[in-house]
Amino acid sequence: xxxxxxxxxxxxxxxxxxxxxxxxxxxxxxxxxxxxxxxxxxxxxxxxxxxxxxxxxxxxxxxxxxxxxxxxxxxxxxxxxxxxxxxxxxxxxxxxxxxxxxxxxxxxxxxxxxxxxxxxxxxxxxxxxxxxxxxxxxxxxxxxxxxxxxxxxxxxxxxxxxxxxxxxxxxxxxxxxxxxxxxxxxxxxxxxxxxxxxxxxxxxxxxxxxxxxxxxxxxxxxxxxxxxxxxxxxxxxxxxxxxxxxxxxxxxxx
Amino acid sequence: xxxxxxxxxxxxxxxxxxxxxxxxxxxxxxxxxxxxxxxxxxxxxxxxxxxxxxxxxxxxxxxxxxxxxxxxxxxxxxxxxxxxxxxxxxxxxxxxxxxxxxxxxxxxxxxxxxxxxxxxxxxxxxxxxxxxxxxxxxxxxxxxxxxxxxxxxxxxxxxxxxxxxxxxxxxxxxxxxxxxxxxxxxxxxxxxxxxxxxxxxxxxxxxxxxxxxxxxxxxxxxxxxxxxxxxxxxxxxxxxxxxxxxxxxxxxxxxxxxxxxxxxxxxxxxxxxxxxxxxxxxxxx
Numbered sequence: 001x002x003x004x005x006x007x008x009x010x011x012x013x014x015x016x017x018x019x020x021x022x023x024x025x026x027x028x029x030x031x032x033x034x035x036x037x038x039x040x041x042x043x044x045x046x047x048x049x050x051x052x053x054x055x056x057x058x059x060x061x062x063x064x065x066x067x068x069x070x071x072x073x074x075x076x077x078x079x080x081x082x083x084x085x086x087x088x089x090x091x092x093x094x095x096x097x098x099x100x101x102x103x104x105x106x107x108x109x110x111x112x113x114x115x116x117x118x119x120x121x122x123x124x125x126x127x128x129x130x131x132x133x134x135x136x137x138x139x140x141x142x143x144x145x146x147x148x149x150x151x152x153x154x155x156x157x158x159x160x161x162x163x164x165x166x167x168x169x170x171x172x173x174x175x176x177x178x179x180x181x182x183x184x185x186x187x188x189x190x191x192x193x194x195x196x197x198x199x200x201x202x203x204x205x206x207x208x209x210x211x212x213x214x215x216x217x218x219x220x221x222x223x224x225x226x227x228x229x230x231x232x233x234x235x236x237x238x239x240x241x242x243x244x245x246x247x248x249x250x251x252x253x254x
Numbered sequence: 255x256x257x258x259x260x261x262x263x264x265x266x267x268x269x270x271x272x273x274x275x276x277x278x279x280x281x282x283x284x285x286x287x288x289x290x291x292x293x294x295x296x297x298x299x300x301x302x303x304x305x306x307x308x309x310x311x312x313x314x315x316x317x318x319x320x321x322x323x324x325x326x327x328x329x330x331x332x333x334x335x336x337x338x339x340x341x342x343x344x345x346x347x348x349x350x351x352x353x354x355x356x357x358x359x360x361x362x363x364x365x366x367x368x369x370x371x372x373x374x375x376x377x378x379x380x381x382x383x384x385x386x387x388x389x390x391x392x393x394x395x396x397x398x399x400x401x402x403x404x405x406x407x408x409x410x411x412x413x414x415x416x417x418x419x420x421x422x423x424x425x426x427x428x429x430x431x432x433x434x435x436x437x438x439x440x441x442x443x444x445x446x447x448x449x450x451x452x453x454x455x456x457x458x459x460x461x462x463x464x465x466x467x468x469x470x471x472x473x474x475x476x477x478x479x480x481x482x483x484x485x486x487x488x489x490x491x492x493x494x495x496x497x498x499x500x501x502x503x504x505x506x507x508x509x510x511x512x513x514x515x516x517x518x519x520x521x522x523x524x525x526x527x528x529x530x531x532x533x534x535x536x537x538x539x
Contacts, residue, residue, distance in 0.1 A: 094424065163424075
C-alpha cells in the first residue's frame with residue numbers, strides 16, 4: 001500500500017501461550033519513520049504482538065512463536081540473533097511508567113552503562129541529548145541526581161522514553177504509553193510521539209480511539225488474535241471495511 | 255435480640271478475646287524479663303565480660319562465650335549469606351517454574367522446620383567426623399549455616415518476588431542480560447528485605463545451643479578462640495551449663511549471661527526492623 005520500505009514485517013505469524021492460540025496467522029508490514037497504532041479490545045493479542053518485536057515474550061514460560069518477524073528484512077527469531085543486540089535496535093516504553101528506583105541520570109544512562117560505556121562525558125552528553133529529545137530536559141536539568149521516583153507520572157513516562165532513546169534504537173514500541181496519565185501529560189506524550197516519528201519507526205498500542213486517530217499514520221485492528229483490518233488511519237476511521245472494525249471504533253463493543 | 259445485635263456482640267467478644275491473647279503473650283514475656291533482670295543485672299560488670307570461666311561462680315566470666323558467639327556469628331554469615339542469597343536468586347529468577355521447582359520449594363520450606371538437633375547430628379557426621387573438623391568453630395558455623403540456609407533462601411525469594419515485574423521488563427527492554435538485571439535492579443531493590451531475613455536468621459542461630467552441643471562445643475574453654483579451627487563455646491551453652499549447676503551463685507551468672515544474650519538478639523532484631531522500615535520508606539512503586 002505504499003512505496004516506502006517496511007521497517008518491520010510479520011509473515012504468517014502465530015503465537016501460543018501453552019495451548020492458547022494468542023495470535024493467528026498475522027501478516028503486516030510497518031513503514032519506516034511512521035506511526036502504526038494497534039487497536040482492539042482487551043485480550044485481542046495486540047500487546048502480545050507488540051512484544052514479539054523485541055522478544056519480550058521470551059521470558060514467559062510456555063510462550064511459542066511460529067512464522068517470521070522481520071526487522072530490516074532479517075528474521076529476529078533466528079537462532080543467531082542476540083536478544084540484547086535486538087533490543088538496542090528496538091526500544092520499548094511500557095503502560096505504567098517504570099523508572100528504576102535510582103536517580104534521573106542513572107535511569108537515562110542505564111542502557112549505555114550495561115553496554116560497558118563508563119566514560120562520564122559520553123554518558124552526560126547522552127543523558128542531555130535524550131532528555132532534550134524526550135522534552136524533559138528543562139524540567140529536570142537541575143535535579144539530575146535526584147530520585148526518578150520523585151517525578152510526576154507524566155514526567156516519569158517521558159523519562160522512560162528518554163531512557164529508551166539513549167541507546168539509539170531505530171524502532172520504538174509503546175504499550176499504551178499514556179493510559180496511566182492525566183490528560184495534560186497524555187497530550188505531552190502524544191506531541192512527543194509526533195515529533196519522534198521523524199527519526200523513529202513507532203508502533204503504539206492504545207485503547208484510546210481518539211489517540212490512535214491523532215498520532216498514527218496507520219492503524220491495525222485486532223480481534224480475538226486475528227488482524228482484522230489494517231489501513232491508513234484516516235481511511236480506517238472514516239470508512240472501515242470490516243463490520244467488526246466499524247463496531248469497535250464507533251464504541252459498540254470493547 | 256436482632257441479628258445485627260448478635261453480630262455486634264460476637265464482634266465485641268472476639269475483640270476482648272484477642273486483647274486477652276495478646277496480653278498473655280506480653281505478660282509472660284514481661285514476667286520472664288523482669289525475673290531475669292532482677293536476678294542478673296547486678297552481676298554484670300566489666301569483670302564478668304572479660305573473665306574466663308572458673309569453677310568459682312564469683313570469678314567466672316563470659317569472655318570465651320561471647321567471643322565464641324561473635325566468631326560463630328561472623329563465620330555463619332560468611333558461609334550462609336552468599337549460599338542462601340545465590341540459591342534464592344536462582345530459584346526465583348533462573349529456575350523454571352515446573353514440578354521440580356515446586357518439589358524444591360516445598361522441601362526448602364520443610365527444612366526450615368526441621369528441629370535444630372537434627373542439624374547437629376548431620377553436622378557431627380559430616381563436618382566433625384568425615385571432614386575431620388572436630389569440635390571447631392568452623393564445624394559449628396557450618397552446622398548453623400545449614401540450619402539457617404532454608405530461612406535465608408525463603409526470605410530472599412520473598413524479597414525478590416516483591417520487586418515488580420515492570421522493573422525487570424524495563425531493564426530487559428534496554429538490552430540488559432538476566433544477570434545484569436538481577437545485579438543492577440533486582441538485588442539493590444530487594445536488599446533491605448534480604449538483609450532483614452539474614453539478620454533474623456542469625457538471631458535464631460545465636461540462640462542455638464543444641465546443635466552445637468551435639469557437634470561437641472565445650473562448656474569449659476579456658477582460652478578465647480583465635481582461629482576458625484579452635485574449640486569454642488557460645489553463650490547459650492554457657493548458660494545451659496550454669497543453670498545445671500546446684501550452686502545458687504551460678505544461677506545468678508546464668509541470668510546475667512541471658513541478659514547479654516538477649517541484648518545481642520534484640521540488637522540484631524532492632525537492626526532488622528530498622529532496615530525494613532527504611533526500605534519501605536525508600537521504595538514506593
